[in-house]
Amino acid sequence: MKVKKAAAIPESTLVDADTHVESFRQTRHNRRTELVEDYVELIADLIADRGEARQVDIAQRLGVAQPTVAKMLKRLAADGLIQQRPYRGVFLTEEGSSLAGKSRERHQIVENFLCALGISPEIARVDAEGIEHHVSLETLNAFRDFLKQRN
Amino acid sequence: MKVKKAAAIPESTLVDADTHVESFRQTRHNRRTELVEDYVELIADLIADRGEARQVDIAQRLGVAQPTVAKMLKRLAADGLIQQRPYRGVFLTEEGSSLAGKSRERHQIVENFLCALGISPEIARVDAEGIEHHVSLETLNAFRDFLKQRN
DNA sequence: ATCAAAACATAGCCATTGCTATAACATTAC
């Protein structure tokens, strides 16, 4: 090791180590919550669209196998986000519904924002799906403001 | 199940199932490559900054333990992205260097873009760390154009 | 009322990405 924090002379692009760590930590944390958000959001959409959200439909939409969904739903139920009524579909609890709403809104803003930038709808959808989970409140507000200004 | 693809009458926000699947598939794929990109990018930065990238430094920057890094480096080496010279640090191959360059540029554009939107530098950094991996070429170009217009 | 089809549950596997604890090996200082 050469030097340790050459006191305010960053001879390169390398940011402060602690800051660096924080970014990665935050990103790792986001990655853990992404799936949960995807699920509740999808469940809310399915319920809104067809009145129910079955495992098979969720699996089909996500492009994963049914047991994968089953395992995940167990976790969501344990976390108090959903309630399972066998052969009747999955329903969101108060908390799950709230999370879904937030996710949905954020998703929409991100997607609309990308479209407003001139990105094609298909690409915007795909990118938004990945980006939405990494957008802080501040950034989300900036996106919103941008959209408002545009109209 | 009620209806199957009500032919162009999307009574809700629910997009076409195949499209939906594609978005999620793409996102899952991105999630798998994220870490690799983070590593090569960090390695490039470390080498640029201090002339070498040791496991311990990488671990410290990422906020993970050294064996975690060791395992990952093995994979990167197997993938032909890096070359390990024990007790001398890690070096990027041609391919690794190329990937690092691309990642770095993309990261920079995303971060600058967020800053240009008025987001604070600290938040921009954190968000960019998460967002960069989910930005398609088209979106990246849109960001670039936005930055160009601004100057 | 029965039985086929659909939906769900469960078991057991794999890969990935973390961790701690500990061993082995190089470098460097002396």
Next chain:
DNA sequence: GTAATGTTATAGCAATGGCTATGTTTTGAT
């Protein structure tokens, strides 16, 4: 040249998120 220090390797564990294969149960059609 040896000892202390720093660096890397390895073993073994856990959680997560996939999978296939195979039950079990409910529903709904006849």
